Amino acid sequence: MARILGIDPGSTITGFAVIEGGATPTMCVIDCIRLPRVDFPARLGLIFEGLTRVIQQYRPEEMAIENVFVSKNAASALKLGQARGAAICAAAARGLPVSEYTATQVKQAIVGRGHADKRQIQHMVGMLLGVAGPIQADAADAAGVAICHAHHARTASRMRVAVSTTGRR
Structure with a gap:
């Protein structure tokens, strides 16, 4: 399965996580880009630069x-x-395809209901990725987005197999 970069965007903190998708996703990195109190265009540049480094590294x-x-x-x-x-x-x-998910979709994929709170997301992301100890909220949200995408991609892959074996479209 693919290596997925999950992003929880923010103008002061941008969470990111890179996971290996699959039946049991595994974590490569989970962290945040903490932006200094500089003018807003400079912060946007720092988000771009920080994520470019993450993409190059992972x-x-x-x-x-x-x-x-x-x-x-x-x-x-x-x-x-x-x-x-x-x-x-x-x-x-960097030529990466981008998928977008609502907060409700992410919460449903991680916790099983669309109105979970931040603590529930943090706890379940830790459980799913085998992370011991607390996870910063924005980083947990980013990992949740990546896990949500992995689940959606696996389901879509299964559906394509089912469609091809039944001859239906």
Whole structure:
């Protein structure tokens, strides 16, 4: 199965995780890019540069990223969207296909229900990846996105096999 880079974008902290997908995903790295208090365009550049380094070091084959949710604060949603754009550009510059998942999809894949809280995500990601000790929330969310993508990719692969063996489309 593919090596997957999961991203939880943020304008102050961007979580990332690289996992080996498969029946039992395994962790390569799980961490965060903590951005200094500099002007916003500089932070976007740091997200791009930081993720470019992660891609060069861990050589993922695919990237999965959390979709922007609609926020009450339009300015915050716009900044989050721009952080996502910087992350997507880092992947696109390296030729990685990008898949997007809503927070609800990720929570359902990890915890089994779409309204799980941060602590539940952190706990389940730790259990699924065999991580002992606490995981920073943004890094756990990024790993959750990667695991969600691995599950979706496995299901899609099985469906293609089922379609090809039944002759149906």
